[in-house]
Amino acid sequence: xxxxxxxxxxxxxxxxxxxxxxxxxxxDEGHNLIASDRVEGTNVYRPDGERIGRIRRFMVGKRxxxxxxxxxSFGGFLGMGEELRPVPWEALDYDVNKGGYIVSAEEDALxxxxxxxxxxxxxxxxxxxxxxxxxxxxxx
Numbered sequence: 094x095x096x097x098x099x100x101x102x103x104x105x106x107x108x109x110x111x112x113x114x115x116x117x118x119x120x121d122e123g124h125n126l127i128a129s130d131r132v133e134g135t136n137v138y139r140p141d142g143e144r145i146g147r148i149r150r151f152m153v154g155k156r157x158x159x160x161x162x163x164x165x166s167f168g169g170f171l172g173m174g175e176e177l178r179p180v181p182w183e184a185l186d187y188d189v190n191k192g193g194y195i196v197s198a199e200e201d202a203l204x205x206x207x208x209x210x211x212x213x214x215x216x217x218x219x220x221x222x223x224x225x226x227x228x229x230x231x232x233x
Contacts, residue, residue, distance in 0.1 A: 136193035137165055137185070145203065148194065149177060152217065161222065163194070164209065177209040181231045 129151070137146045146167040151160050162179040185194040198206070207225050215221050219233075226233035 132163075136191070137163075138188070138191055138193050138195050140195055140197055142191070144193075145196070151182065152179070162225065165196075167203070178203070178206050179209065179215075179225050180206070181226050181229050183231050184229045 132148055133150055135148045136144050137148060138144050146165045149164045149166045151164065152162040153160055160182045163182055163185055165178050165180055166175045167178060168175050180196060184198075185196055187193075188195050196203075207228055209215060223233045
């Protein structure tokens with residue numbers, strides 16, 4: 094028979110306890126996965142800390158299951174006049190202290206980056222991927 098006396102005294106940490114501990118040490122080492130609803134709406138910053146937009150959604154390869162792009166929204170007010178710009182997932186770094194993503198790009202690089210026209214969707218094909226990734230200097 095197994096002695097469960099000590100096992101009954103063990104209290105498992107809650108998810109909140111674990112999240113609080115991660116924030117306290119400033120690192121996110123819990124696991125390699127994140128739920129899509131935790132990414133959507135997350136702020137995007139420049140390295141200097143200036144908030145420049147939010148992640149609107151991200152695009153996942155149907156066959157690979159890998160995130161290829163974060164579609165970021167810039168500017169606008171209450172959803173009007175905002176610009177949507179696809180950025181390769183690899184161009185973003187998560188900063189636990191800011192609770193958001195960092196994109197290392199100067200203002201002109203962001204202003205000239207590929208964008209999604211209002212009321213349209215790009216083809217999201219290989220040619221488009223090569224164009225977007227090429228702009229950001231990341232192999233596709």
